[in-house]
Amino acid sequence: MQPDKNTSPGVILNIIASIFFALMFAYTSQLSTLNGEEIFGWRMLLTFPCLTAFIASRGYWPQVLTIYRRLYIERYFIIIRLVSSLLLSFQLWIFVWAPGNDYGLAVSLGYFILPITMVIIGRLAFRDRMSHPQQLACVFAVFGILSQLVFSQTLAWPTLAVCLGYPGYFWLRRKTDTNNIGGLWFDMALALPLGLFFIMQGGQVLSGLDIDLHLLWSVLGLGLISALALTFQALSAPHLNLSLFGLLTYVEPVLLMLVALILGETISATEWPTYIAIWLSVMVLMAEGVCGLKRQRAAREIVSPD
Template sequence: MGLIYALGAYLSWGLVVPIHFKLLDSVPAGTVLAHRIVWSSLFVGALLVALRRSLRSPFPLRPRHGLLAASAGLIAVNWLLYLWAVNAGRMLDASLGYFINPLVSVALGAVVLGERLRPVQGAAVGLAALAVIVAVVTAGSLPLVSLALATSFALYGLVRKVVGIDPMIGFCAETLILLPFALFHLAFTSAPAVEGDTLRLSLLLLTGVTTALPLIWFAAAAQRLTLATLGLMQYLAPSCLLILSVLVYGERAEPQRWLLFALIWLALAIYAADALRAARGPRPVP
């Protein structure tokens, strides 16, 4: 089930979410983020009621609640950067960020959680890292937006893995932590985003669904898979985003981006082949 949850999350982030938010590019990123938080909290709250799940009182406060506050802050930063990149026509920068992110996840898994890679897996990760380094060097400048996206989401994945809370309840807690800030922004610091536009209102309402479901699936996958596997599977999302930005939205991809794409997928093929071989295990001796 971990692989299914991960596929659902990454394909949603690579195809459904960017198309959805591109349709909202006339709305400021901060306003979309605030709506995203409000409608996500309502959507996940309704899911909990429908499934007859309940939130426990957070008092007395425990270290777990501090970790959830940290994960809420990290995902809010990541959302805001992503929305800005999509609305500013910089999907390729977002794509590069999510290409870099799995490498950060693998590194955090090794350093913080002590996860070990088999030699072939290590070679696959090294090839992916080399591809990203080549892409960054040939670009001629440090991609700050891409690095910020990569780091914030990798840290979010680490915190959600460490906190060990039910994915849906954890996401509900995160949105409730962010909800007062979102409501304050909508009430006092942003201009009305709808103004009688039914289509725009519908798109803003749907941000609750396209935000909550992939993140719940991602948290469920994070509890079932190693960070190394989760991180390398994440190349599905930026690969879809790269193709979408070029073929649908007409952004220009330099040759080094296509080299990056080819090397990343070669690394994925190596990693997947090794995982399948390990899953089959040694043949029994007759």
């Protein structure tokens, strides 16, 4: 009998990771003297070594080496990797830019819609089968989006950037068979020079030979939070199957929304129908996931009774 992967330590570790991501969301709003590009640069510079250390310690270098060899074998593969890196960089940038520019709620809404757009992309691009609950969730989501369009004539561009940009990024990774941590490492490695450029251009922390120690400690705090979020998320993965891991991704947008509200943003009366519809959509997907987990547990108990 294989051990049950859905253990409470895995759930706790994943929730702690979501809390750290939300904390980073709030933390960036306090770095008011830095622009979004420089914050992005520091996040890249301080997080990349942690990702590298994790890959080295857990034996994932073969994934990195496989992608490296493909750069020499496959035509245009380097161009595809650069596009993938830019897509990821844009998402990482908007995450740290939005809270300090009154777009925290817009980004959190994008993360709420993201699972639905992932389902739709999977259906259209890869012919993934949509279950009845997923179809119902899509109906709720479409209603919410149409409601927003009726009242506001538009969706905030950060919402669209998240809910459409991330599925495009994951579609490209899946299409090119790089949807693993090695692919993530390459995307971040290729984006690192851009991050360094933004740091030098901003020059708030490092200005010639002068170093603003207060800001330096602030960005080091950002790096610590980012590294802890990534570490706790990675540590939770071995304890969770894909279904439960997917369910727990809904914790983060809830926390991001709460952070945005605490920072002073508000949900207007005309936006409530959109939020309610999206929350209903998420609840349907969560209910489907919970039922799936119960069926899996029941099946294991039948096959391997105590």
